[in-house]
Amino acid sequence: MIRPLRLIAALGAWAMPATAWAQAQIPPAPAGGSAIPGALDRAFGAMNGGPGGGMTLSLQILILMGLLTILPSLILMMTSFTRILVVFSILRQAMGLQQSPPNQVLIGLALFLSLFVMSPTLDKVNQTAIAPYSAGQINSQQAIGAAGAEFHHFMMRQTRKADLAMFVDMAKRPGFDRPEDVPFSILLPAFVTSELKTAFQIGFMLYLPFLVIDLVVSSTLMSLGMMMMSPAIVSMPFKLLLFVMVDGWALLMGSLAASFG
Template sequence: MALSFLRAGLGLQTTPANLVLISLALFMTFYVMAPTFDRAWETGVQPLMKNEISEEQAYLKITDPFREFMLAHVRDKDLQTFEALAAESFRKKFDDKRVDLRVIIPAFMISELRRSFEIGFLIILPFLVIDMIVATLTMSMGMMMMPPTILALPFKMLFFVLIDGWNLLASGLVRSFS
């Protein structure tokens, strides 16, 4: 989501290409989730493949690392909201020791959407300032027929390159899960 905000902030609707953004997002996800994947593999999948544990035990051991990861990164308010909704919808009491995945997953997704909008705001803000400065300058010079976006695009791209934007964005996104 943050990557699409970047594209919108730059004013480029198709650059970088969707394939590039999706690939970057997937590889960053694999990078961030590597310890979780490794733990699920070592504690759940491998013992199941060696017939050391049952399928039911394997399910719990595979999902526990993901549950812990999501619980560490979910907002309490979102988790409480979905716990209350689950109590109404499922009409079933959940074990207090373990939060059900049907509750954690949507709460985690809502938390991440909120976080991505916060990041998007911080990404778009400097580009908006550049747009406003360029629009003010073009209007003051009497260039009312020239769209300010034509002149603003090179300045926004230059700004992004000078601050090493890709590195800042990628490292910020990865560090947000540390």
């Protein structure tokens, strides 16, 4: 019982100088008013680097670290990454391969092919946002707005009008006079819906030749009376041979890059 009392007394003695220092730092409240709004104003002014100033470096770093947590989602939802990765996954399923190529290889291929597809947009972002901001010609808000405009233009070109109209009706928003007026809250789900629809269309076209091989192998095994032999095991080498003979990876990469126009 004595030890907890001593601990509480020590904490009280430690807190008394800090409390006295804090009371000495806070100016007295004006007559008929409160010191809380003034203290809050001074606190926000210090966070912004003083009255009328920009954000301090520490606050900018904190915001940047917070944005880095949602960067994978931005890469996944605002670029060509979704369509490419879904097509790669469908291709692996159509060929009957379970873990080859591995997920890490498919994600790496999708990422670098996305960089290739997005290179014109990234060059414009560098010219209109990153380079002027690094030179001190524009502030951070203008840089973010310029970069967002370039991604907005890319997403609008890849979004179907029917998908965009559906989300505009769901949001109960009036018609927009210009494509630039469409907010990201409507454009983003419409863009992802269009990308998934396009990816499944490409995946359907990829599935057809491999499905024909499965049907031929299955019919051949049935006619030979080999009921216990799995058609997937026999058809897999023929699928790989067909894919290699037609130079499938080059055709697939080129077709995916050309599908973005």
